[in-house]
Amino acid sequence: MHTGAENRPIVALRRPLLKWTFVAEYGTLAAFVTMCLVLSAIAPGFLTFDNILTILRQISVLGIISLGMTLVMASGGIDLSIGEALDAGALVSISLIAAGFGAVPSILGGLAGGLVIGAINGLLVAGFGVMPFLATLGVHSMVMSLEMVYTRGGLPIYPYGGVPASFNFLGRGFIGPVPFPVVALAACLLLFYLMLHRLTLGRYVYAVGENPEASRLSGVNVRLVTFGSYVIASVIAAFAGIILASRVSSGQPLAGEPYLLDSIAAVFMGRTVSREGKASILGSLVGAAFLGTVMNGMTLLNVVFYMQTFIKGALLLGVLALASYARTRRT
Amino acid sequence: MAALLEMKGIRKEFPGVVALDGVDFSVVPGEIHALLGENGAGKSTLIKILAGLYTPDRGTVVFRGEQLNGLSPQQVQARGIAFIHQERAYIPYFTVGQTLFLGREPSRGAGLIDWPRLYRKASEELVRILGLEIDPHAPMESLTVSEKQLVDITKALITNPSLIVFDEPTGPLSEGEIERLFAVIKRLKSQGVTVVYISHRLDEVFQICDRATVLKDGKNVTTLEVKDATPDGIVRLMVGKELKEKFPKVVASIGDPILEVSNLCRGHVVRNVSFKLRRGEILGIYGLVGAGRTEMVRLVFGADKKDAGSIMVEGVPVIINSPREAIDQGIALVPEDRRGQGVIVEMSVRDNVTLPSLKGFSRAGFVASRRERAAVQNFVKQLNIKTPGIDHFVKYLSGGNQQKVVLSKWLCGSAKVVIFDQPTIGIDVGAKTEIYRLMGKLVSDGAGVILVSSEIPEVLGLSDRILVMYRGRITAELSREEATPDRLLFYAMGGGVADVQ
Ligand SMILES: Nc1ncnc2c1ncn2[C@@H]1O[C@H](COP(=O)(O)OP(=O)(O)OP(=O)(O)O)[C@@H](O)[C@H]1O
Ligand SMILES: [Mg+2]
Numbered sequence: 001m002h003t004g005a006e007n008r009p010i011v012a013l014r015r016p017l018l019k020w021t022f023v024a025e026y027g028t029l030a031a032f033v034t035m036c037l038v039l040s041a042i043a044p045g046f047l048t049f050d051n052i053l054t055i056l057r058q059i060s061v062l063g064i065i066s067l068g069m070t071l072v073m074a075s076g077g078i079d080l081s082i083g084e085a086l087d088a089g090a091l092v093s094i095s096l097i098a099a100g101f102g103a104v105p106s107i108l109g110g111l112a113g114g115l116v117i118g119a120i121n122g123l124l125v126a127g128f129g130v131m132p133f134l135a136t137l138g139v140h141s142m143v144m145s146l147e148m149v150y151t152r153g154g155l156p157i158y159p160y161g162g163v164p165a166s167f168n169f170l171g172r173g174f175i176g177p178v179p180f181p182v183v184a185l186a187a188c189l190l191l192f193y194l195m196l197h198r199l200t201l202g203r204y205v206y207a208v209g210e211n212p213e214a215s216r217l218s219g220v221n222v223r224l225v226t227f228g229s230y231v232i233a234s235v236i237a238a239f240a241g242i243i244l245a246s247r248v249s250s251g252q253p254l255a256g257e258p259y260l261l262d263s264i265a266a267v268f269m270g271r272t273v274s275r276e277g278k279a280s281i282l283g284s285l286v287g288a289a290f291l292g293t294v295m296n297g298m299t300l301l302n303v304v305f306y307m308q309t310f311i312k313g314a315l316l317l318g319v320l321a322l323a324s325y326a327r328t329r330r331t
Numbered sequence: 332m333a334a335l336l337e338m339k340g341i342r343k344e345f346p347g348v349v350a351l352d353g354v355d356f357s358v359v360p361g362e363i364h365a366l367l368g369e370n371g372a373g374k375s376t377l378i379k380i381l382a383g384l385y386t387p388d389r390g391t392v393v394f395r396g397e398q399l400n401g402l403s404p405q406q407v408q409a410r411g412i413a414f415i416h417q418e419r420a421y422i423p424y425f426t427v428g429q430t431l432f433l434g435r436e437p438s439r440g441a442g443l444i445d446w447p448r449l450y451r452k453a454s455e456e457l458v459r460i461l462g463l464e465i466d467p468h469a470p471m472e473s474l475t476v477s478e479k480q481l482v483d484i485t486k487a488l489i490t491n492p493s494l495i496v497f498d499e500p501t502g503p504l505s506e507g508e509i510e511r512l513f514a515v516i517k518r519l520k521s522q523g524v525t526v527v528y529i530s531h532r533l534d535e536v537f538q539i540c541d542r543a544t545v546l547k548d549g550k551n552v553t554t555l556e557v558k559d560a561t562p563d564g565i566v567r568l569m570v571g572k573e574l575k576e577k578f579p580k581v582v583a584s585i586g587d588p589i590l591e592v593s594n595l596c597r598g599h600v601v602r603n604v605s606f607k608l609r610r611g612e613i614l615g616i617y618g619l620v621g622a623g624r625t626e627m628v629r630l631v632f633g634a635d636k637k638d639a640g641s642i643m644v645e646g647v648p649v650i651i652n653s654p655r656e657a658i659d660q661g662i663a664l665v666p667e668d669r670r671g672q673g674v675i676v677e678m679s680v681r682d683n684v685t686l687p688s689l690k691g692f693s694r695a696g697f698v699a700s701r702r703e704r705a706a707v708q709n710f711v712k713q714l715n716i717k718t719p720g721i722d723h724f725v726k727y728l729s730g731g732n733q734q735k736v737v738l739s740k741w742l743c744g745s746a747k748v749v750i751f752d753q754p755t756i757g758i759d760v761g762a763k764t765e766i767y768r769l770m771g772k773l774v775s776d777g778a779g780v781i782l783v784s785s786e787i788p789e790v791l792g793l794s795d796r797i798l799v800m801y802r803g804r805i806t807a808e809l810s811r812e813e814a815t816p817d818r819l820l821f822y823a824m825g826g827g828v829a830d831v832q
Contacts, residue, residue, distance in 0.1 A: 021346070199696045200689045207686055210677040217634055217672050218686040218740065219658040276677070276724055 023326035028272045031319050032290050039293070043300040051296070053179060059292030060181035061086075064240040065259050066266040066284045067192040068233030073267050074196065074279040075229040076209035077125060077132035081117060082237045082263060083256030084143035088113030089238025091147065091157060093167075094251035098159035103167040107242055114238025115231060117143060122227035136230075140260075147253045157251035171247030181243050188236060193281045195232075205229060206278065262291055265316055272323035291316070334393075335360040335525050336381070336494060341390035343376055345727065347719030350376040352549040353390070358494070363516065363526040365536045365557065368546035369569055369759040370731025371717035374529050375417050377546070378496055382414050383407040394494070413492035417499050417529075417730045417757070418670060419483050421471045428453035428467035431486050460485045461511060476503040476668060477620045484512065488519075495519070496527040499730065501535060502756040503667075505620035505785055506820075513539055531731070531759050533562045545569055570761045578792030579764060581771030585795065586610035588646065589779040590662070590748045592631060595640030600626040602803040604640070608748060608779040613770060615794030616783045617819050623803040624783045625667050628750045632664040633657040644747070658687055661747035665737055665754050667783075669730075673737035676726035680718055681707045683725055683736050688744035710739035714765060730757045742769060749773055750781040755789065767793060787816045801825045 040047035065082055072079045079085075093110030101109070117139060124135035148154055173180040196202035207215040208225045216222050237256070245251050269290060270283025294315055298308045338356040342349070351373045358364045366374050379385045381392055383404040392399040399407060408414075421430055428450045429436075436444045437452060453467035461481055471479060480503050487495060501509050516526055516539055528540055536543060537557060545552040545568045552568050590608040595601055600623045608614050618624050630637045633651040642651055644660045651657045657664070666672040674683050684707045685692050692703040707721045714735045718728055725733055734757055741749060751770070755763045770780050770793065784790045790797055797814050799807040799822035807822035821827065 194697075198698060200693045200698055201696065203682060203686070203689055203698065206678060207675055207682070211671075211675040214672050214675050215686070217632075217654050217664065217666060219655040220686065221655060278677075 020326045020329040027323045039297040055296045056182045057179045059288050060185040061240045063185045063288040064188050065237050066263040066288045068236040069263040069267050070279045070284040072229050072233045074209050075205045080136040081140040083260040085114040085117045085234035085237035086241035086256030089241030090245035091251040093242045094245045103164045110242045114234040118231035118234025122230035126223040126226040151253040154253050170243050337393040339391050342388045362541040365540040365543035366529045371729040372546040373549040411493040413487035413495045415497045423472035460488045494525045498529045583611035583774040585612050591643040593641050596638045600803050611774045612795045613780045615790040615797040617790045618800035619823050622800040663741040663746035664750045667752040674725045679722045681721040684739045748779045752783045
């Protein structure tokens with residue numbers, strides 16, 4: 001005990017330390033929970049089993065993409081072409097279906113499309129040392145342009161010969177009451193969680209992201225880790241694209257665009273969940289869930305469509321501002 | 332005499348650690364006051380509170396009768412206090428001139444910087460203050476660790492402060508540079524400037540300090556007059572017990588060559604270096620800063636590209652083009668630049684310690700956490716690393732404890748050749764002895780150790796054989812019996828070069 005007279009403080013400064021530490025560590029989660037509570041109180045039908053499944057299905061594509069973004073950002077980079085990797089998955093797979101191929105070769109083809117984009121990113125960043133922002137920005141604009149050429153100015157691709165049932169299942173199937181995209185999200189989550197937080201690879205990814213030189217001197221193959229991160233991120237984005245294509249039974253060019261900023265937002269929001277401010281799988285899931293829930297709630301509340309992104313942006317900034325401020329006040 | 336600086340009842344708590352617990356620190360005008368204590372005793376924290384970088388939980392800071400609590404770092408500096416912090420931050424691509432005048436650039440008015448004047452003043456100040464011949468146009472990242480340090484000191488002194496705080500300034504400096512710094516400190520003292528001096532090198536304290544305050548575990552131990560104290564006495568106060576041997580030399584049986592390096596070359600920095608290291612041997616490498624020792628060992632470790640040269644491990648020629656290949660051959664390097672290359676500050680103690688040997692702690696790619704944790708715990712205990720837990724981030728550890736994390740990293744694997752580049756910089760006396768013991772253990776287990784050091788007593792006390800480098804070449808090889816401080820210095824300064832070539 002330090003209350004004895006001999007230890008009487010000369011000036012007792014206020015100690016807001018605990019409070020801010022709490023906000024810094026749990027603020028985002030608390031905001032998320034609060035939002036859910038408010039929505040269950042005011043939005044009819046928010047807290048029902050069906051609606052929760054709907055939210056999960058709505059965030060499945062964003063969730064999966066955010067996992068890839070988490071990986072790249074943990075390794076110290078960023079992937080601005082992640083939306084185009086999604087498009088590659090969707091357009092290649094649906095084109096193969098339209099050309100009469102079966103589900104399996106079409107899916108593999110879609111994934112290969114993502115792989116090519118990831119490999120180009122990885123080569124530029126890890127091989128040539130181009131800054132990640134610029135490298136992926138360049139790939140982003142090139143692939144976008146190719147998409148427009150390929151779809152003759154943005155015409156969606158419809159498989160007129162019909163879609164095999166097994167391909168259909170990816171976007172529209174159910175396992176019990178659970179939509180398949182939600183199952184896919186859960187599986188990817190597990191996979192990425194293990195990869196980033198349990199495998200040696202994850203350790204290397206964070207090490208490279210924080211200090212490439214110290215990592216290199218510790219024997220980490222920095223280039224391989226960097227290259228691998230981009231490839232994995234693009235492949236998983238292509239997978240999300242295949243699910244999306246199956247959902248809408250068509251290939252929509254530039255469908256991936258909106259996911260870019262949302263996935264970055266999800267990762268940043270997720271960083272405020274982790275104690276030391278690092279990108280993490282569970283954090284990004286919270287981020288994606290936050291964004292998905294906001295959108296769902298506004299639909300239920302019949303918020304004017306054009307106000308929706310405004311409110312989403314405002315909430316996002318609010319949470320980030322609070323969490324960041326709490327962090328500066330911590331020490 | 333009225334105190335110039337009076338810190339009273341300072342308490343500072345970090346999550347999981349009480350760094351300072353009611354510390355008093357009082358400095359009188361014109362003195363050189365040493366602040367001593369083991370790694371993690373709270374010295375840097377006390378200084379950062381003075382600097383306005385941390386807010387104390389309790390306690391007051393009074394400077395010249397004015398209370399400083401709550402002032403910003405800029406406001407504190409404006410009161411005439413300058414700091415050379417232990418962990419230096421600089422902008423890599425800024426030039427020396429820009430760094431020196433950052434935030435107080437000479438102006439032409441209208442916000443325009445007067446660049447010619449800035450660079451002219453920069454060269455003048457570099458020469459005036461420390462007699463440095465550094466090009467003010469050179470980017471910071473091109474300087475050696477010691478040059479950066481000297482620039483940092485110059486930067487602090489430019490403002491003509493009345494109190495200067497040095498937090499371990501001599502770590503990266505060579506003997507000559509230390510001499511020069513001390514001359515400057517003495518000159519400042521004669522001009523009435525007051526100095527607070529933190530160092531783990533007690534000889535320095537006895538050379539320049541008037542009084543010393545000893546901290547232990549965040550509490551005052553005592554404040555004493557240096558002239559009434561003895562080094563052993565101070566060590567006892569710091570450590571809390573008697574230290575028996577300073578350099579516990581283990582004489583291991585020396586066996587076959589374990590590492591043979593021939594004709595290693597890289598540009599002008601490493602020229603035609605050849606040597607052998609035997610099993611059970613500690614090979615000291617001495618030289619002045621800039622002699623090419625760090626560059627040479629980096630070549631052996633594959634950290635830089637060599638122009639020529641070959642390496643044999645246990646008599647077998649090996650190809651080493653990357654650190655990974657060196658590690659796979661059983662070679663480890665404890666680098667000189669701790670924060671840049673040694674540790675990853677934004678990761679935990681555990682992550683850092685096992686990074687090079689993570690494969691050994693994994694099964695099918697999965698990290699075997701229990702085994703990993705046990706190994707790391709073991710090092711934390713063995714090296715007495717002060718941390719609330721192994722999941723604590725390294726950035727929260729004190730400087731010396733970070734260095735111990737770097738050492739653990741390389742002791743954790745199963746290296747046959749361990750290269751230590753200035754391993755004891757910033758390490759307290761107790762931990763130093765512990766590190767020397769570990770080196771002894773390495774060699775008695777049959778490994779070979781290369782010890783690069785600028786500290787003559789350390790090199791002499793531990794090495795079985797000593798190589799001296801001068802301008803990228805090995806200029807002398809001395810056995811333990813032949814080596815004396817004078818001889819080391821003679822060869823390190825280029826003496827006898829003619830008869831080697
Ligand atoms: N920002 C921080 N967050 C958490 N803990 C900290 C922080 N800074 C210092 N500490 C802890 O406070 C204690 C005192 O650290 P400090 O850096 O003051 O030691 P020091 O006496 O300067 O040691 P060294 O000789 O190794 O530099 C240590 O246990 C350290 O881990
Ligand atoms: Mg310190």
